[in-house]
Each structure stands twice: as C-alpha cells, then as structure tokens.
Amino acid sequence: MTDLEEAIALVRADVARLHSELVRYGLVVWTGGNVSGRVPGADLFVIKPSGVSYDDLAPENMILCDLDGTVVPGSPGSDRSPSSDTAAHAYVYRNMPEVGGVVHTHSTYAVAWAARGEEIPCVITGMADEFGGPIPVGPFAIIGDDSIGRGIVETLSGHRSRAVLMQNHGPFTIGVSAKDAVKAAVMCEDAARSVHIAREAGPLIPIPQDKIDALYNRYQNVYGQSSDDRRDDAEDAR
Amino acid sequence: MTDLEEAIALVRADVARLHSELVRYGLVVWTGGNVSGRVPGADLFVIKPSGVSYDDLAPENMILCDLDGTVVPGSPGSDRSPSSDTAAHAYVYRNMPEVGGVVHTHSTYAVAWAARGEEIPCVITGMADEFGGPIPVGPFAIIGDDSIGRGIVETLSGHRSRAVLMQNHGPFTIGVSAKDAVKAAVMCEDAARSVHIAREAGPLIPIPQDKIDALYNRYQNVYGQSSDDRRDDAEDAR
Amino acid sequence: MTDLEEAIALVRADVARLHSELVRYGLVVWTGGNVSGRVPGADLFVIKPSGVSYDDLAPENMILCDLDGTVVPGSPGSDRSPSSDTAAHAYVYRNMPEVGGVVHTHSTYAVAWAARGEEIPCVITGMADEFGGPIPVGPFAIIGDDSIGRGIVETLSGHRSRAVLMQNHGPFTIGVSAKDAVKAAVMCEDAARSVHIAREAGPLIPIPQDKIDALYNRYQNVYGQSSDDRRDDAEDAR
Amino acid sequence: MTDLEEAIALVRADVARLHSELVRYGLVVWTGGNVSGRVPGADLFVIKPSGVSYDDLAPENMILCDLDGTVVPGSPGSDRSPSSDTAAHAYVYRNMPEVGGVVHTHSTYAVAWAARGEEIPCVITGMADEFGGPIPVGPFAIIGDDSIGRGIVETLSGHRSRAVLMQNHGPFTIGVSAKDAVKAAVMCEDAARSVHIAREAGPLIPIPQDKIDALYNRYQNVYGQSSDDRRDDAEDAR
Numbered sequence: 012m013t014d015l016e017e018a019i020a021l022v023r024a025d026v027a028r029l030h031s032e033l034v035r036y037g038l039v040v041w042t043g044g045n046v047s048g049r050v051p052g053a054d055l056f057v058i059k060p061s062g063v064s065y066d067d068l069a070p071e072n073m074i075l076c077d078l079d080g081t082v083v084p085g086s087p088g089s090d091r092s093p094s095s096d097t098a099a100h101a102y103v104y105r106n107m108p109e110v111g112g113v114v115h116t117h118s119t120y121a122v123a124w125a126a127r128g129e130e131i132p133c134v135i136t137g138m139a140d141e142f143g144g145p146i147p148v149g150p151f152a153i154i155g156d157d158s159i160g161r162g163i164v165e166t167l168s169g170h171r172s173r174a175v176l177m178q179n180h181g182p183f184t185i186g187v188s189a190k191d192a193v194k195a196a197v198m199c200e201d202a203a204r205s206v207h208i209a210r211e212a213g214p215l216i217p218i219p220q221d222k223i224d225a226l227y228n229r230y231q232n233v234y235g236q237s238s239d240d241r242r243d244d245a246e247d248a249r
Numbered sequence: 250m251t252d253l254e255e256a257i258a259l260v261r262a263d264v265a266r267l268h269s270e271l272v273r274y275g276l277v278v279w280t281g282g283n284v285s286g287r288v289p290g291a292d293l294f295v296i297k298p299s300g301v302s303y304d305d306l307a308p309e310n311m312i313l314c315d316l317d318g319t320v321v322p323g324s325p326g327s328d329r330s331p332s333s334d335t336a337a338h339a340y341v342y343r344n345m346p347e348v349g350g351v352v353h354t355h356s357t358y359a360v361a362w363a364a365r366g367e368e369i370p371c372v373i374t375g376m377a378d379e380f381g382g383p384i385p386v387g388p389f390a391i392i393g394d395d396s397i398g399r400g401i402v403e404t405l406s407g408h409r410s411r412a413v414l415m416q417n418h419g420p421f422t423i424g425v426s427a428k429d430a431v432k433a434a435v436m437c438e439d440a441a442r443s444v445h446i447a448r449e450a451g452p453l454i455p456i457p458q459d460k461i462d463a464l465y466n467r468y469q470n471v472y473g474q475s476s477d478d479r480r481d482d483a484e485d486a487r
Numbered sequence: 488m489t490d491l492e493e494a495i496a497l498v499r500a501d502v503a504r505l506h507s508e509l510v511r512y513g514l515v516v517w518t519g520g521n522v523s524g525r526v527p528g529a530d531l532f533v534i535k536p537s538g539v540s541y542d543d544l545a546p547e548n549m550i551l552c553d554l555d556g557t558v559v560p561g562s563p564g565s566d567r568s569p570s571s572d573t574a575a576h577a578y579v580y581r582n583m584p585e586v587g588g589v590v591h592t593h594s595t596y597a598v599a600w601a602a603r604g605e606e607i608p609c610v611i612t613g614m615a616d617e618f619g620g621p622i623p624v625g626p627f628a629i630i631g632d633d634s635i636g637r638g639i640v641e642t643l644s645g646h647r648s649r650a651v652l653m654q655n656h657g658p659f660t661i662g663v664s665a666k667d668a669v670k671a672a673v674m675c676e677d678a679a680r681s682v683h684i685a686r687e688a689g690p691l692i693p694i695p696q697d698k699i700d701a702l703y704n705r706y707q708n709v710y711g712q713s714s715d716d717r718r719d720d721a722e723d724a725r
Numbered sequence: 726m727t728d729l730e731e732a733i734a735l736v737r738a739d740v741a742r743l744h745s746e747l748v749r750y751g752l753v754v755w756t757g758g759n760v761s762g763r764v765p766g767a768d769l770f771v772i773k774p775s776g777v778s779y780d781d782l783a784p785e786n787m788i789l790c791d792l793d794g795t796v797v798p799g800s801p802g803s804d805r806s807p808s809s810d811t812a813a814h815a816y817v818y819r820n821m822p823e824v825g826g827v828v829h830t831h832s833t834y835a836v837a838w839a840a841r842g843e844e845i846p847c848v849i850t851g852m853a854d855e856f857g858g859p860i861p862v863g864p865f866a867i868i869g870d871d872s873i874g875r876g877i878v879e880t881l882s883g884h885r886s887r888a889v890l891m892q893n894h895g896p897f898t899i900g901v902s903a904k905d906a907v908k909a910a911v912m913c914e915d916a917a918r919s920v921h922i923a924r925e926a927g928p929l930i931p932i933p934q935d936k937i938d939a940l941y942n943r944y945q946n947v948y949g950q951s952s953d954d955r956r957d958d959a960e961d962a963r
Contacts, residue, residue: 117375179454
C-alpha cells in the first residue's frame with residue numbers, strides 16, 4: 012500500500028464512522044445528511060454515497076472524488092453516485108485549503124433558524140467557546156450549480172464560525188478535519204436549540220464582546236489534551 | 250413455493266421489519282401505528298395485527314387481506330384481527346393502483362398540525378424535495394365506514410404530497426412501496442417539527458414556487474442510486 | 488407453591504418488568520416513578536421499593552403490601568421500604584375494587600398541565616379512544632396522609648379517564664391491570680405533549696361530543712385481539 | 726494497597742462510571758460536561774480529563790488533583806490535562822467541606838434559564854422535594870480565575886438548592902457524593918424543562934411556602950432505603 016492509498020483508507024474509515032455521530036446526536040433522519048473528509052496531501056476527498064441508509068455505510072462504499080466533485084473512476088464505491096451535495100463539498104475544498112472536513116445536516120433547530128433567515132446570537136458561553144460569536148446565515152441557493160458552495164465559502168471566509176445556516180435549507184459546517192466538522196455540526200444544533208428555547212420565555216442577556224473574544228481565544232488555544240485540539244483532530248484523520 | 254407465495258412472504262418480511270423504523274424515529278407509542286404493503290401482481294395486501302406490541306411483530310403474524318380489507322381465511326396470522334385501520338388502507342389500495350404501501354401514525358408534531366386543521370407550509374428545501382409543496386389536511390372522519398379512506402384518496406389524488414394530515418387525527422402516508430410510505434411518514438414528522446419550531450420564533454421566509462418545482466423535480470428524478478430511487482424501493486418489495 | 492404464592496410471583500414479575508416501559512417511553516428520570524399491581528383474589532398488592540435504580544429492579548425486590556399499605560412481614564423484599572407513594576396506591580386499591588394497577592410518574596408534559604391546574608382538552612381522536620374525553624385535574628395534596636389517594640379516587644370515580652393530573656405534582660393512572668395502567672401513563676403523556684404543542688401555534692378544533700363517545704365506545708369494545716383487550720391485560724397479570 | 730489508595734480507586738471508578746448517567750439523561754453533547762468526586766479523608770479529588778470522549782472514560786484515565794486543582798504528579802492519568810473546569814471544582818471543595826461531588830453540564834433547559842438570568846420558580850412538588858425552593862442564578866463569570874468557583878460557593882452557601890445556574894453559562898451542582906451531585910444535575914434539567922414547558926401555556930399555580938418546607942423536610946429525612954439516602958450515597962463513594 013502506498014502512502015496515498017493508506018491516507019485514503021484512513022479517511023474512508025473515518026468518514027464512514029463519523030456518520031454514526033450524526034445519528035447518535037439526532038442530527039439526521041433517513042439518509043438526509045453527509046460527512047466528507049479531505050485526503051491529506053492530495054486533491055481528493057471522500058464522501059457518503061447518495062440515498063444509502065446509515066446502517067449500511069462502510070469504508071469500502073464511501074466514494075472518492077477529485078476537487079471538481081468527479082468520482083475517481085475504478086476506485087472502490089465508484090459504481091455508486093456520491094451524495095447529491097457533493098458539488099457543494101467540492102467547492103469548499105477547492106476554495107478553502109485550510110478545510111479538512113465538511114458536514115451537512117437538516118438538524119431541526121438549525122433548520123428552524125434557517126427558515127427564518129435569522130443568525131443565532133451568541134448568548135451562551137459554549138457558543139463563544141466554539142464559534143466565537145453568532146452563527147451566520149448564508150444565501151438561499153438550490154442544487155444545480157455552484158451557488159450552495161459559493162454561499163458557504165463567502166459566508167464563512169474570514170468568519171470565526173465553522174457553521175453557516177443556508178437560508179430555508181440547513182446547516183453546513185467545516186473543520187480542520189472531518190471529525191472537527193462533525194463536532195461543529197453537533198455544537199451548532201446544540202446552540203440553535205438552547206438559544207431558541209431560551210428566547211421563547213423572555214429576553215436574553217447579551218455577553219459583552221470582550222468576554223466572547225476571551226472565551227474564544229482560550230478555547231481555540233488551550234482546551235483539550237494539547238495546545239491545539241483541533242489540529243490533533245486533523246492528525247487523527249491522517 | 251409459487252411465485253405468489255414468494256411475493257407474499259417478501260411483503261410479510263418487509264412490513265414486519267418496517268415497523269421498527271416507526272419505533273426508531275419515535276413516530277409511535279405503545280401499539281398506535283401501522284404499516285401495510287401491497288402484494289405485487291395480486292389483489293392483496295399485508296398489514297399489522299391489531300393491538301400487538303412492536304416487540305412481538307414477525308413475518309408470520311402479519312395479516313394478509315384482500316382489497317376489501319377481509320382477512321384471507323387460513324393464511325398465517327388469520328386467527329388474529331388486523332389493524333383497526335385496515336378499512337382505510339384497503340380503500341386506498343382499491344382506489345389508487347399506483348400505491349404500493351400505506352402508513353399511519355400519531356406522530357406528535359403532525360398530530361399537532363392536524364388538531365388545528367392547518368396544512369404545513371413548504372418553507373424548507375427538504376420539504377420541497379420530498380413533498381413538492383405543502384402537506385395538506387384531510388377531512389375529519391372517524392372509524393366505522395369508508396370515510397377515512399375516502400378522505401385520504403380525495404386529498405392525495407393528483408397531489409404531489411405523499412402525506413395527508415387527517416383533521417384531529419394524524420398523518421397517513423402513501424408510497425410506491427411500504428418502505429417509501431414509511432420514508433414519507435418519517436419526513437412528514439420531520440417537516441411538521443421543523444416548521445412548527447421555526448414559526449414559534451417569528452415569520453418564515455417563503456420559497457418561490459419555481460424553486461419548489463425545481464427541487465421537487467430534481468429529487469424525484471435524479472436523487473439516489475438510480476434514475477428513480479422510489480421505483481427501486483418498489484423493486485425491493487418484490 | 489400455592490395458588491396465592493403463584494399469583495404473587497406473577498404480579499412481582501409483571502410489576503418489575505413494567506417499570507422498564509416507563510424508562511422506554513421517557514416518563515421517568517432517576518428513581519422518580521412507580522408501578523403497582525393488585526394480587527388477584529387477595530387483599531394484597533405489589534409495588535416498587537423506594538429510591539432504587541430502575542436498573543436494579545427485579546421480581547424478588549418488589550414489595551408486597553396489604554391494602555393499608557403495610558409491608559407483609561417476612562415476604563421477599565420486606566427488608567426495604569416501599570415507594571413513598573405506597574399510601575396513595577393503597578388508598579386506590581381499597582376504594583376502587585375494579586382497579587388492578589396504579590402508576591405514578593412525573594412525565595414532563597403531564598406535569599406541565601398539572602402545574603397550571605389545567606385539564607387536557609380532548610381534541611385528538613387518540614385521546615377520545617383512550618380516555619373518552621378530557622384528562623382531569625385532581626386537587627393539590629401532599630404526602631403525609633390520605634389526601635393524595637383520596638384526590639385520585641374522587642377525581643376518577645365515575646370518570647371515563649384512567650389518568651388524573653394531581654395539581655403541581657403529576658399524573659396518576661389506573662387500569663384493570665398494571666399493564667393497563669402503564670399504557671394509560673404512556674398515552675397520557677403522549678396526549679399532554681401533542682395537545683400542548685398543537686395549542687402553541689393556534690386555536691384547536693374541538694371534536695363533537697357524539698364523535699368522542701363513538702370513538703371511546705368502539706375502542707373499549709372492539710379494539711385489539713379480543714372483545715376486551717383491557718380485560719385480556721388483566722388476564723395476563725394472573 | 727493502602728486505605729488511601731483504595732479510597733482513590735473507588736472514587737476513580739465512581740467518577741468514570743457516573744459520566745454515563747450524564748449521557749443517559751441527555752445532559753451533555755460531545756465532551757461538554759464533567760463530574761468530580763472528593764476522596765474521603767484526603768485533600769484530593771478526582772475529575773474527568775479535558776476533551777476526551779465519554780466513550781473512552783475509564784477509572785485509570787480519570788485525573789487526581791489536590792484542592793488547588795493541581796494534578797498529582799505521577800498518578801495514573803497525570804500525563805493528561807484535567808477538565809478545563811477543574812479550578813471551579815477545586816474552589817468548591819476548598820470552601821465547602823460538606824461537598825463530596827461536583828457536576829457541570831450545558832444541559833439545554835437549564836442553559837435556557839441561565840441565558841435569561843432567571844431563577845426557576847418552585848411550582849412542582851418534585852422540585853420542592855429535591856431543591857426545597859427555586860433554583861438560583863449565579864453571576865456571569867468566565868474561565869481564567871476563581872470567579873466561577875466563587876460564584877458557585879457564594880450562591881449555594883446557606884441555600885437549600887444543590888444546583889446553581891451560572892448566568893449565560895449553565896448549571897453546576899453539588900452533593901454529598903459524586904452520585905448525589907449527578908442526581909442534582911438530572912433533577913435540575915428535569916425541573917428546568919418541566920417548568921419552562923408549563924409556563925409556555927399560561928400562568929403557573931404557586932405552591933405555598935409551608936408546603937414546600939414540608940415536602941423538602943420529608944424528602945431529605947425519610948425518602949429512600951435509610952433515614953438519609955444522600956448520606957448513603959456518600960457511603961457508596963467510600
């Protein structure tokens with residue numbers, strides 16, 4: 012096995028396994044969500060096949076694509092179609108070289124904010140830690156061209172948040188690895204739910220911007236078992 | 250085993266197994282929901298027995314009925330009563346020959362819209378994909394004659410939606426196969442929940458009709474592992 | 488083993504096992520709920536021990552009490568204290584001879600109606616089937632004398648509903664058997680949740696009284712695998 | 726094994742195991758919550774490592790700290806960082822000698838009250854039993870100095886409640902043992918959810934103070950399998 016083959020095998024295993032986290036945290040129903048991961052050191056990424064049950068996902072039926080979203084001919088799983096969101100994932104990998112993983116779900120509370128086109132305000136410290144401010148809304152865009160990918164990239168470039176709520180659609184999240192993007196999807200739904208429920212019962216207390224900054228900087232730099240947990244995650248995927 | 254016996258055996262297995270999806274997605278409590286599937290090539294369908302725990306469902310205790318909803322004498326399971334909703338299922342099979350499966354649940358959020366007699370507006374792309382527009386409300390009707398079945402057929406005939414919210418009662422869904430109808434039940438509750446929660450917090454952004462049409466047409470024609478995933482599902486049931 | 492010993496052993500097994508249904512349907516947290524069952528043909532009932540984890544319940548640690556709620560000395564489990572709600576259960580068995588099982592939970596939505604002292608209106612057919620009308624509220628009463636038991640009996644005597652929402656406290660349900668009372672607890676929470684969520688979004692459509700009557704009469708008489716499913720359940724407990 | 730080593734081993738096992746209760750009751754997502762337990766008879770406590778999945782927690786990777794929150798050098802797990810909330814736990818142990826366990830979560834409904842800075846009113850008997858009145862709010866404080874620990878101690882000292890909602894952050898709970906603090910975390914979220922949902926639909930009926938007092942006194946003194954269940958729990962941890 013070459014180094015590249017080994018790298019691909021690791022990402023296939025990781026991407027297949029990480030879909031079970033979407034199920035565990037209730038972010039998806041039926042086949043409606045997808046995880047992808049970039050192959051380190053290559054212009055390739057691995058993504059879920061389209062319309063296949065989460066129970067049936069395995070490393071060997073994950074699909075290997077180039078950065079245009081074209082399935083690599085002859086690779087394992089290449090007899091199937093990749094996720095119908097593949098073009099959006101590919102656009103992100105082409106345009107955000109720092110991104111190692113992308114996740115899309117229709118998780119309930121994040122979809123609710125998206126259906127109103129309303130960003131999630133940063134009123135809980137867990138959001139400040141994870142997203143460093145509000146979770147923004149991206150444009151209305153439908154499948155068929157580059158518009159979803161472009162909307163994700165334009166909204167998240169230069170933004171602290173690793174999550175975007177695509178209007179009337181649902182959340183896309185990015186990360187330094189597939190695992191990091193899955194974590195962002197889990198925390199995005201958690202924030203969407205907590206802030207929704209909080210606001211149902213009365214006005215929310217804002218967190219001063221300098222406190223948000225302090226929380227975000229600490230969490231990104233010192234949390235976890237090394238000086239950069241998210242870089243660790245990226246290591247895991249290698 | 251004749252071809253017909255084999256076809257019946259496959260539908261029995263499918264219908265018994267699919268009830269576990271209702272449990273998995275939290276659409277039912279106790280014994281309150283039912284799945285049926287048409288036997289391809291015969292004027293027969295298979296349905297759940299009445300008042301039996303989901304833990305105890307098995308292919309051999311599913312009940313075989315003709316299209317009048319009469320239990321086929323001497324068939325396995327015929328010593329039990331079929332679901333009390335059997336007449337409604339039978340009416341649908343008699344009057345909608347393209348239907349291969351029917352599902353009924355009392356799933357929480359769908360029931361909530363039904364108790365207000367309010368259709369679910371199509372404000373999220375996942376609904377446009379799956380239902381091609383709003384999920385309609387059917388008439389108030391109670392068990393005892395054909396009125397439930399007639400209400401389902403009149404509401405769904407010529408409608409894109411595979412789900413109807415029977416007023417004060419709950420959702421019925423149809424599909425080209427039992428699995429497709431179960432998928433519709435899962436996606437109906439998901440839509441009912443997401444749109445309910447979205448609207449609790451403010452006005453929703455409508456999706457333009459031409460975008461709804463584009464999403465629906467794409468999803469029905471190109472999503473999944475073949476040109477018609479739903480026809481595939483029907484194949485599965487054969 | 489005498490007939491009485493055998494009857495006690497069956498009720499012990501039934502009551503221990505039925506607590507897992509409270510867990511399965513999310514009606515209880517920690518140790519906060521209890522099921523009891525009358526021993527057929529004797530002035531005895533079996534109830535959960537106090538403050539014991541649901542994971543540790545077994546037939547032999549269930550507690551046998553007389554109809555005053557006194558633990559039967561020397562019986563298995565009699566070294567432990569019975570549920571702190573034992574006096575309320577005992578009061579019901581003393582005063583409602585037709586009752587074969589009693590259940591108490593703090594299930595979320597039922598507690599919410601109880602904290603407002605508001606009965607649950609019968610606006611969904613599933614409630615009409617199961618409860619034959621609204622689920623009533625009982626008086627505010629606290630542990631220490633007969634007041635909880637008396638409140639349950641006074642509210643439910645002559646009422647179709649097998650569930651009562653004790654004000655500021657939570658639901659108590661009764662049935663012809665322990666299983667039937669557990670079913671009532673499950674359906675009570677389901678009704679409490681569905682009607683709460685329905686009403687959040689607008690006015691509810693009432694069901695005409697004659698339709699409620701028709702649904703209730705049908706369900707009590709013809710639903711299930713015999714002419715009286717609930718009597719069947721009572722048989723199961725024997 | 727010395728007595729101290731044995732005591733530490735028991736607390737390690739208890740703290741590792743108790744995290745699974747946070748998962749079971751849905752109080753945590755990803756790695757966002759932590760349990761600690763004091764080592765009886767020593768100025769030491771055991772806490773979760775930082776940023777480690779709940780699936781991977783085991784007695785040997787729990788971390789032993791002194792009451793300043795410093796990891797005991799050379800002890801099992803000391804190659805890892807302790808929970809980023811360790812300073813807050815340590816502050817509580819230093820200043821509240823009666824406390825044997827501390828828990829922190831971001832459970833949804835408790836966070837919602839915290840984001841509004843609103844205490845949870847005591848309108849259900851289960852809260853009166855467990856907390857003896859409202860669940861109070863603590864000050865806004867962020868990680869980096871003693872302010873979280875100080876806020877917990879100042880709010881809970883002399884208060885019946887074992888739970889405090891730290892503003893914009895989430896609940897911290899204390900107990901005579903780690904298990905007792907976990908129970909408080911479970912019951913705090915249950916109360917936060919039930920009262921939130923109750924109040925969505927209309928005004929709540931208050932419980933008279935003398936009834937709250939009576940419920941609290943009974944529950945603290947006679948509930949469970951001994952005259953003091955919570956002291957029992959502390960025994961369990963020894």
